[in-house]
Amino acid sequence: MELPKGMHATTSRDHGAPPLSQAGLWGWLNRRTGLDDLLRVALDEPIPGGARFAYIFGSGLLFIFISQVITGIFLALYYVPSADHAHTTVAYITKVVTAGSFLRSLHAYGASAMVVVLFLHLSQTYIYGSYKGRRELLWLSGCVLFGLVLAMAFTGYLLPWDQRAYFATAVGTNAVSEVPWMGESIKRLMRGGTEMGTLTISRFFVAHVFLIPAGIFALVASHIFLFRKAGAAGPVKEDPYHPKQEAEPFYPRQVLMDLSLTALLITGLGLLCFFVPIELGPPANPADAQYIPRPEWYYLPIFQWLKYWHGSAAIVGVLVIPTLLVLAILALPFLDRGIERRPWKRPAAMGAYAFVVFSLLGLGFRSQYLDRHDSGVAQQLAKQQAEEGEYARKPFEPELSSASLAAANVALADPLAAKGKTIFEAQSCNACHGDGGVGTAAAPALIGIGTKFSPDRLAEVFKHPTAKMNAGGMPPIDLPPDDLKALIAYVESLK
Amino acid sequence: MLDRAGNPENTIPEPSPSGLSIESRRSFLGVLLALGSFFVGTLLSVPLIRFALFPLLRRTTDLKNSPVGKLDDFTSLTEPVMRTIEIEQVDGWRKAISEKAVYVTKNSQGQLRVLTSICPHLGCTVPWNKEKHQFVCPCHGATFAADGTRVSGPSLRGMDTLETSVEDGQLLVRFQYFRQLVSDKEVIG
Numbered sequence: 001m002e003l004p005k006g007m008h009a010t011t012s013r014d015h016g017a018p019p020l021s022q023a024g025l026w027g028w029l030n031r032r033t034g035l036d037d038l039l040r041v042a043l044d045e046p047i048p049g050g051a052r053f054a055y056i057f058g059s060g061l062l063f064i065f066i067s068q069v070i071t072g073i074f075l076a077l078y079y080v081p082s083a084d085h086a087h088t089t090v091a092y093i094t095k096v097v098t099a100g101s102f103l104r105s106l107h108a109y110g111a112s113a114m115v116v117v118l119f120l121h122l123s124q125t126y127i128y129g130s131y132k133g134r135r136e137l138l139w140l141s142g143c144v145l146f147g148l149v150l151a152m153a154f155t156g157y158l159l160p161w162d163q164r165a166y167f168a169t170a171v172g173t174n175a176v177s178e179v180p181w182m183g184e185s186i187k188r189l190m191r192g193g194t195e196m197g198t199l200t201i202s203r204f205f206v207a208h209v210f211l212i213p214a215g216i217f218a219l220v221a222s223h224i225f226l227f228r229k230a231g232a233a234g235p236v237k238e239d240p241y242h243p244k245q246e247a248e249p250f251y252p253r254q255v256l257m258d259l260s261l262t263a264l265l266i267t268g269l270g271l272l273c274f275f276v277p278i279e280l281g282p283p284a285n286p287a288d289a290q291y292i293p294r295p296e297w298y299y300l301p302i303f304q305w306l307k308y309w310h311g312s313a314a315i316v317g318v319l320v321i322p323t324l325l326v327l328a329i330l331a332l333p334f335l336d337r338g339i340e341r342r343p344w345k346r347p348a349a350m351g352a353y354a355f356v357v358f359s360l361l362g363l364g365f366r367s368q369y370l371d372r373h374d375s376g377v378a379q380q381l382a383k384q385q386a387e388e389g390e391y392a393r394k395p396f397e398p399e400l401s402s403a404s405l406a407a408a409n410v411a412l413a414d415p416l417a418a419k420g421k422t423i424f425e426a427q428s429c430n431a432c433h434g435d436g437g438v439g440t441a442a443a444p445a446l447i448g449i450g451t452k453f454s455p456d457r458l459a460e461v462f463k464h465p466t467a468k469m470n471a472g473g474m475p476p477i478d479l480p481p482d483d484l485k486a487l488i489a490y491v492e493s494l495k
Numbered sequence: 496m497l498d499r500a501g502n503p504e505n506t507i508p509e510p511s512p513s514g515l516s517i518e519s520r521r522s523f524l525g526v527l528l529a530l531g532s533f534f535v536g537t538l539l540s541v542p543l544i545r546f547a548l549f550p551l552l553r554r555t556t557d558l559k560n561s562p563v564g565k566l567d568d569f570t571s572l573t574e575p576v577m578r579t580i581e582i583e584q585v586d587g588w589r590k591a592i593s594e595k596a597v598y599v600t601k602n603s604q605g606q607l608r609v610l611t612s613i614c615p616h617l618g619c620t621v622p623w624n625k626e627k628h629q630f631v632c633p634c635h636g637a638t639f640a641a642d643g644t645r646v647s648g649p650s651l652r653g654m655d656t657l658e659t660s661v662e663d664g665q666l667l668v669r670f671q672y673f674r675q676l677v678s679d680k681e682v683i684g
Contacts, residue, residue: 074546078588085588092588098549099542252524259528266535398590425596426577428620428633431613435593442618475633 043255046247048234051254054128055232057121059258060265064114065220067269068152069213071107079159081205083198086161087283088399094280095396105273111153113269115298117261118149126353129341130233133240136333138226143330145219148212150298155208157296161201162391163384166284167293169204170196175306178318196286236341281388292380294371301363304370325356420490423483432473437494443472450492458488550587557585560660560667563599569607569666575600575623575630575641577612582670595670596620597657598630602642609657609668610643616650618675630654651678 022030030036047055078097080089093100122142125131131139158169173196177187192199234243248254285291295303309317328335336349343350371377424430424437432443439445453461461469462477462484479487549555561580569576575598584591596612612620619634629646630639637648645653658669674681 070543074543077547088588096588098545098552100546100549102542103546252521252528255528263535266539396588398585398588401586401589401591422579425579425594425620426622428612428614428622431617431619431634473634 043249043251045228045232045250047232047250047254048238048243048247049245050248051250051257052235053257053260054124055254056258056261057117057124058227060117060261061114061121062220063262063265064110064117065216068107068110068114071103071110072209074103075107076209081159081201083161083201083284085399086159086201087280090160090162090280091396094277094392101277102273105276105278106269107156108278109269109272111156112296112298113265114149115153117265118146122146123353123357127343127350128233128236129240129336129343129346129349131333132336132339132341133230133233135226135230135233135240138223138230139333140330141219141223141226145216145223148216148219152208152212152216153296153298155204155212158201158204159208160280161284162281162388163284163288163291164281164293164388166196166286167291168295168299169200171293171303172295172299173200175302175318178306178309178314180315180319183318233341236343238341240339240341279388279392281384282391290380291384292377294381297364300367301360304363304367414489414493416486416489417493418490419483420486420488420493423479423487424490427477427479427487429487437491443474446491447494449494455488455492458491459484462487555585555587558669558671559583559585560662560669563597563609563659563666563668566607566661566664566666569599572599572601572607574625574628575610577623580668580670597668597670598623598643598654599666600642607659607666608642609659609666610654611657611670611673613655613672614650615652615655615673615675615680616648621654651676652680655680 022036075093078089078093078100080086090104093104095101125139125142154169154172158165173187173190176190177183179186188194190200190203191197192203231243233240234245234247238245294300306318340346371381425435430437432440433446434440434443437446437449439447449458465474465476477484477487559582561582563578563580577596577598579594579596582593582595584593598610598612600608600610602608612622614621614632614634614637616632616635616637619632621630621632621637621639624631627638628641630641630643632638632648632650635649637650638646639650639654640646643654643656645651655673657671660667660669672683674683
């Protein structure tokens with residue numbers, strides 16, 4: 001990399017070891033690691049034409065990504081990815097855990113902020129023609145990162161398993177099945193079956209927490225590496241191959257500008273999360289036929305777009321047009337080879353950009369408009385909103401563990417077995433065989449014993465325990481016939 | 496960076512005569528930024544730390560006091576009566592409801608006592624024997640008086656009393672387990 005005048009990115013390396021005056025821990029650490037060099041390489045990045053506010057979005061994205069990683073890790077302290085616990089644990093985070101509502105809001109709003117800043121970053125790169133001049137891989141890695149961020153938003157949205165999450169994901173995965181030939185298979189792969197269920201949560205969780213983040217880490221690293229390899233493109237009048245304008249190092253002015261966006265993001269997100277925390281709706285109820293699903297705002301254009309394509313035309317709208325659009329975006333730096341970067345000299349590129357952006361905005365607003373002007377839909381959406389608010393205000397109700405549920409069910413099902421349960425406890429059977437016959441170290445479990453022993457056989461061994469039972473400390477049971485019958489009914493009911 | 500600014504002779508000579516002042520300005524800014532980042536970082540980590548330490552600072556596992564019955568029902572007790580209580584055990588975001596048998600009885604001064612039905616010997620449930628007017632454990636024959644004090648048998652102590660309280664005329668009890676096979680009552684959970 002050719003360094004512009006006045007830069008000294010490799011000064012320390014040129015002169016061997018860092019100065020001896022660097023005493024103490026920092027000096028020692030520096031001689032061992034070369035941290036100072038690294039810091040200089042990072043901070044002395046040359047920016048042709050000087051620092052500008054137009055360049056702040058990349059580091060803003062990096063900041064939000066790190067924030068998402070940290071808040072995500074902390075949320076995982078309490079979250080359980082399964083259909084029967086996901087909603088309870090998110091409710092616990094939101095309603096009980098200190099700062100839980102704030103952190104969850106930060107994570108959820110962070111996703112939206114990520115999409116916004118990503119759009120600004122992409123727009124700046126596109127409008128400034130910064131993808132030109134040996135930056136094809138840089139552009140491609142950025143495009144894949146965009147896809148991965150959208151995939152993060154999609155997979156993360158399901159995890160709270162409330163009505164909104166469940167139905168939005170049901171629609172989202174259904175849309176995939178519109179893809180001809182393999183759509184149905186992809187949908188099943190995503191859902192882990194034909195229907196949405198606990199396996200869907202597991203899959204989305206693994207994608208959201210392990211697979212996609214791993215891809216993002218790798219691609220962010222290569223994106224930054226490729227960026228430094230190609231160098232900052234500088235202002236629109238700059239030659240993308242051989243920058244001629246005088247360069248200014250990244251530090252301090254560009255750092256300060258970047259930090260201003262970070263400060264704005266921290267303040268904005270902080271205030272939003274504090275005063276308008278994200279709500280959690282009632283738990284997903286797949287049987288609710290009334291529920292009208294709506295995706296998060298950044299998916300509204302796609303949602304609206306898919307409404308227009310049905311039947312035999314679906315292949316055009318669902319597969320051909322999106323594929324062509326994605327391919328065009330990916331191929332951009334290969335197709336657009338000119339060194340002209342000034343937007344006003346690139347009418348076709350700018351026209352295409354305006355067309356796509358206005359189409360997306362138009363579709364998004366159209367969807368909103370239709371919802372507002374269909375009184376039935378508007379009413380149902382308002383009702384859903386109200387239900388969400390109502391649920392959000394309710395105090396947290398712990399989940400009843402399955403063990404106690406089973407015990408309660410027996411009491412309800414059969415009055416004879418219920419009486420038997422009282423006898424089971426009064427006769428201290430539970431002392432050795434455990435509550436509900438789950439078994440303890442002292443005696444085996446009785447669950448499922450009904451399939452092995454008939455009631456008559458049970459009555460027999462209750463009165464005259466076998467030698468093995470005697471050896472284990474099982475005393476003969478001496479009860480009136482009715483009580484014995486009840487006890488047997490209870491033991492037979494243990495499943 | 497401080498060192499570099501403080502000892503310019505050890506760093507690379509700046510190409511411009513004003514290099515030193517630029518270096519010091521950059522270093523000063525660096526310190527400011529480092530302090531600022533540290534401050535903001537500390538501020539941002541406050542909710543994270545509070546979130547992570549929540550189970551240490553609050554009670555997340557809890558055993559609720561269980562109602563045994565109306566106080567009036569027990570005023571004219573002549574012998575221990577068995578009551579099944581519902582125990583709600585909260586564990587983080589889940590709770591378990593189980594049932595346990597306890598005895599309501601009176602001690603020698605005529606005060607109400609609630610005894611756990613678990614034998615302090617090896618944990619069998621001890622039934623009340625009307626004929627003998629004693630608690631007789633079916634497993635190893637330990638016997639206890641009506642107020643739960645040890646009479647005979649292998650148990651090293653009398654039956655365990657549970658903490659009680661009264662709320663709106665209701666007798667409440669806090670169910671606990673106690674270590675078996677020891678002479679002193681010791682809570683284990």
